[in-house]
Amino acid sequence: MITLSDGTKTVELPEDLNWIDRTWSPVSQSFTRSVTGKAIIQVAAAQLGQPITLQAPDRGGWMLATKEPQILEWHNAPGQKLTLDFHGETHTVQFRHHDGQGYESTPLRFQINPGPDHQVIPTFRFITVEP
DSSP states (O other), X not given: OEEEXXXXXXXXXXXXXXETTOOOOOEEEEEEEOTTSOEEEEEEEOSSOOEEEEEOOSSOOOEEGGGHHHHHHHHTSTTOXXXXXXXXXXXXXXXXXXXXXXXXXXXXXXXXXXXXXXXXXXXXXXXXXXO
């Protein structure tokens, strides 16, 4: 099960969403040369900031569009911290606005007047903000 919660409200997300950037290294490195030609290498481990991108597989990962108003409310609240439960693994996250849209969706099927069973294909872009 995959859920997103602010501690008061919880939205269940499609259970077959793929975490496409799961293999992430917290190691950051910069490389420059001094005026004498000596290599200056700085290395550090990131404390936070792991990207979590959840994307629908080719066939599946759809959700009811009726869940979008709550998701968009969180998405449009600056600094909103949420708890993401990804199949029992919990992370404190925020939407990743610096890397494109933090949330976007496309209709599964275009309809002029979509009903309550209208489905969308979601993509979530989060970043971890607490250990």
